Amino acid sequence: MRIVTYGAACSLDGFIARPDGAVDWLIFTKDAQAIMADYWQRIDTILMGRKTYEVAAGMGGGGGGGSAGIRTFVFSRTLTSLPGKGVTLVREDAAAFVRQLKQSPGKDICVMGGGDFARSLLAAGVIDEIGLNVHPVLLGSGIPMFLDPKRQVDLELTECRALAGGCAFVNYKVRQAVPAPRQRAKKQRAS
């Protein structure tokens, strides 16, 4: 089954951007570029919410990050069409769509951007990996990496190392990423 990864650069206090979306505090090092280059080889699909799409489109992205062979899905209940090329609008339930996507053939899947969209997927248990490039700064406020998924999400650390520039890279597998089938199994055993 395809792996769904939620990854981002964030501050030590858990923000992926300043309140106005600015990411001027990001450090671009060869270490981080190497991690990203490896990662782009692994994936062929990007998922994002409307807000992230609008930021990405404004920066000239939003259509697969400029990489050939990348499909991008933008999830929104309010938009009716998207101006960007190579981008598919999804208006149905995100978790159900992603569950189906994971079963279809393809490479891994990247969840990009803000806390709201990622929260809904974390809550639904469809995210398999979380990777953070933690930057050496407290921003104080901004767009949060994590919003409350209303359930505890247990993780397994798979990588932890310092990068150039004082960043800390941590990667996790999500335990019990698919709670719904487990609950069903439990009920079956109890019956």
Add this chain to the structure above:
Amino acid sequence: MRIVTYGAACSLDGFIARPDGAVDWLIFTKDAQAIMADYWQRIDTILMGRKTYEVAAGMGGGGGGGSAGIRTFVFSRTLTSLPGKGVTLVREDAAAFVRQLKQSPGKDICVMGGGDFARSLLAAGVIDEIGLNVHPVLLGSGIPMFLDPKRQVDLELTECRALAGGCAFVNYKVRQAVPAPRQRAKKQRAS
């Protein structure tokens, strides 16, 4: 000058306890115990806000963590006395008190507990080090490690390693930890 450290075990989403104060998710490993044992050798003073004191006192602590030779200061504008032994109530401005304490002879100083008290000290620029034992879990909600200090705090990563149990230990020096004198110097130059 004595070093002031703010350290804690926290979840990946930045909480030091559940909303009700519970820390049942903490993992106690020999790695973490060794870090704490080294740390206790470095310090002779603990600073905490009223809320943390009340939790610590309820757990049988609050008087130096049970260690001989540790002085504990509890900061509160509302309390008039403390029942605990070996604990000193400080009702004056915390930042000014800590600045003076750093100049006095002694070992290093530990800031313990919740976000409110640490925020005021981070905002005032009197914290020199931040050490986190990041646990492999998203709690979703709880008592935050960091609240907005209303200024960017730049850090320098000094340690980053995986601990047993899937925890990630990161340690930082705070850059420009004393902003107030810098602002005064700027004004002097401008005049």
